[in-house]
Amino acid sequence: MIIYFDQVLVNIGSNFDSERSTFIAPRKGIYSFNFHVVKVYNRQTIQVSLMLNGWPVISAFAGDQDVTREAASNGVLIQMEKGDRAYLKLERGNLMGGWKYSTFSGFLVFPL
Numbered sequence: 001m002i003i004y005f006d007q008v009l010v011n012i013g014s015n016f017d018s019e020r021s022t023f024i025a026p027r028k029g030i031y032s033f034n035f036h037v038v039k040v041y042n043r044q045t046i047q048v049s050l051m052l053n054g055w056p057v058i059s060a061f062a063g064d065q066d067v068t069r070e071a072a073s074n075g076v077l078i079q080m081e082k083g084d085r086a087y088l089k090l091e092r093g094n095l096m097g098g099w100k101y102s103t104f105s106g107f108l109v110f111p112l
Contacts, residue, residue, distance in 0.1 A: 003037070003048065003088040003095065005104060016106075022087040025080040029111040034075035035060070035088055037095050037102040046093030048072055052086050059091070077109060 004021045016023050025031065037060070039046040045063035049056040060072035080086070088104055095102055 001090045003090050003102065003104070005102070020087070021104075022085050023106040025082055025084045025086075025108075027082050027108070027111055029080065030077055030109045031080050031086070031106055032075070032077055032109050033086060033104075033106040034073070035102075035104045036071055036073040037062075037088075038069055038071050040069070040094045044093050046072055046095065047091035048074075048095075049089045049091055050074070050076065050086060051089050052078060052080070053084055056089070057086075062093075079112070 002021055008016060008018050013026055015026050033050055035048065035050060037046065037048050039062050043065050045061060047059055047061050049059040057078055058074050058076045060074040062070040062072035064070050086106060
C-alpha cells in the first residue's frame with residue numbers, strides 16, 4: 001500500500017504529486033530521499049520501502065514487540081532520470097497517522 005501524506009510542507013517546483021504521494025524527478029540527477037515513520041501498535045512489525053518506478057530501493061523496519069510507538073527511518077542518494085517516480089510503500093504493519101509522525105522528503109542534490 002502506498003503511504004499517503006495529508007500535508008505537504010515544502011514543494012518548490014511542484015515535483016511532489018500530493019494526490020499520489022509521489023515525487024516525480026524533473027530532470028536527470030542525483031537525488032536525496034529520507035523518510036521517518038512511526039508504528040502504532042505493540043506486538044507488530046512495520047516495514048516501509050522507498051520505491052523507484054515500482055521497485056524497492058531501501059527499506060526500514062521497526063519491530064520491538066514491547067513498544068507501542070517505534071520509529072523506522074532510512075535515507076539514500078539515488079540516480080534518477082527525468083520522469084522517474086519515487087514513493088513510500090507500507091509492506092507490512094500499521095502506521096501512526098498524520099504528518100507530525102511520519103515524514104518523507106526528496107530533493108535534487110546534483111544535476112547530471
